Amino acid sequence: MTNNFDIKALIAEQTARSPISIKWDVIEKIQAECGEVATTYGTSSLPEEKNHVDEKFMQALVNGDFLTSASLAS
Amino acid sequence: MPALISGLFFAIFIMNQDNRKNFENYLIALQKAFIEHAAKSPQLDTMVAQYTSILNDPYTIVNADSAIKKYINFYNVLPNDDVYDEFKLIYFSSKEITNKLDSAGLADISKTHQRATLKLLEYRLKSPYAANRVQLTHRIELAINHNKVNEHFGEYGLYILHKCLFNAARDNAQRKSEAQTGTVGWS
Numbered sequence: 001m002t003n004n005f006d007i008k009a010l011i012a013e014q015t016a017r018s019p020i021s022i023k024w025d026v027i028e029k030i031q032a033e034c035g036e037v038a039t040t041y042g043t044s045s046l047p048e049e050k051n052h053v054d055e056k057f058m059q060a061l062v063n064g065d066f067l068t069s070a071s072l073a074s
Numbered sequence: 075m076p077a078l079i080s081g082l083f084f085a086i087f088i089m090n091q092d093n094r095k096n097f098e099n100y101l102i103a104l105q106k107a108f109i110e111h112a113a114k115s116p117q118l119d120t121m122v123a124q125y126t127s128i129l130n131d132p133y134t135i136v137n138a139d140s141a142i143k144k145y146i147n148f149y150n151v152l153p154n155d156d157v158y159d160e161f162k163l164i165y166f167s168s169k170e171i172t173n174k175l176d177s178a179g180l181a182d183i184s185k186t187h188q189r190a191t192l193k194l195l196e197y198r199l200k201s202p203y204a205a206n207r208v209q210l211t212h213r214i215e216l217a218i219n220h221n222k223v224n225e226h227f228g229e230y231g232l233y234i235l236h237k238c239l240f241n242a243a244r245d246n247a248q249r250k251s252e253a254q255t256g257t258v259g260w261s
Contacts (some may be wrong), residue, residue, distance in 0.1 A: 006239070011109045014118070018126035020102050024094060026132040053096045053160055057198060061103035066197040067110055 007067055093158045097138075100163045100194075101129045103172075107190035112183075121183050138167040145230060157175050161240065165233040181221075188218045193209050195236045205243035210235075 060066065105126060112121050128134060142162050144152070168191040175184035192214055199206035215224045215233070223232070 003199050007110055007113060010113055011106050013108045014101075014122045015105060017119070018096065018122050020105055020126065022094075022101070022132050022135065023100050023130075023132050027135055029193070030132060030136050031139075038186070053092075053158065057160055057201060058096060058099050060197075060201070061194070064106050065201075066103070066193060067106060 008064070011064065011067070095203060096158060096163055097135055097167070100167060102251070103194060104190055105129060107193050108187055111189050111193070113187045115234075121186070124180060125175075125183055125187065126169055131174070134167065134174065136171055138170040141166045141170060145233075160198050161195070161237045164191060165236070185218055188223065189215065192218065195232075199236060199240055199243075202241065203243035203247055205239045205249065207239070
């Protein structure tokens with residue numbers, strides 16, 4: 001099994017080579033062109049949101065804390 | 075504000091900056107989990123490059139966002155604060171990514187992606203209520219290995235399963251806390 005140090009180094013190398021880059025301007029344009037989502041119950045959505053995501057959990061995700069737990073790949 | 079009109083909900087939707095950041099953070103975490111699961115593959119570089127191109131595709135978020143809205147509208151879900159909880163972010167984004175990978179014939183990458191998703195869902199169940207179930211994870215992994223996730227769990231089964239486990243654990247913890255502080259029946 002690859003140890004956590006190696007995994008983290010590998011992840012750093014791979015993510016530097018293939019970075020996540022979300023084009024929000026393009027997404028906005030697509031959503032504006034497509035309009036609201038038509039659903040079974042009509043064209044609708046929900047109110048302007050407050051942030052509902054658990055901040056600690058999201059920070060743990062960003063930090064990659066889950067990588068230190070038992071790996072399914074092992 | 076949402077308004078109930080003839081049994082239908084109509085409201086205005088705006089994805090705020092927090093939710094955008096959450097989407098982005100989730101995709102970053104998913105990529106890390108994917109690399110961890112693909113670490114031993116001799117084609118790792120190619121797999122990560124192909125996978126990242128799907129993550130970066132603007133339609134991934136557009137379609138995931140649409141899927142969340144469709145789910146909420148179909149089941150008349152009325153969230154107290156926000157539609158984008160962790161489980162919806164993880165599940166609906168991942169499902170869209172799976173669809174794209176399967177459509178492109180990238181079966182191995184799709185399976186690795188689904189294992190990475192399962193790890194994040196399990197990780198969310200672990201904290202803070204220890205609601206994860208090792209046997210459940212193992213069985214879902216078997217479904218992934220045999221391409222049976224859709225057949226066995228359907229469109230929303232995995233999402234509902236994880237969300238209900240989490241909510242039940244949270245409610246139990248809340249009841250225990252109320253019992254310990256003697257607030258049961260007074261709230």
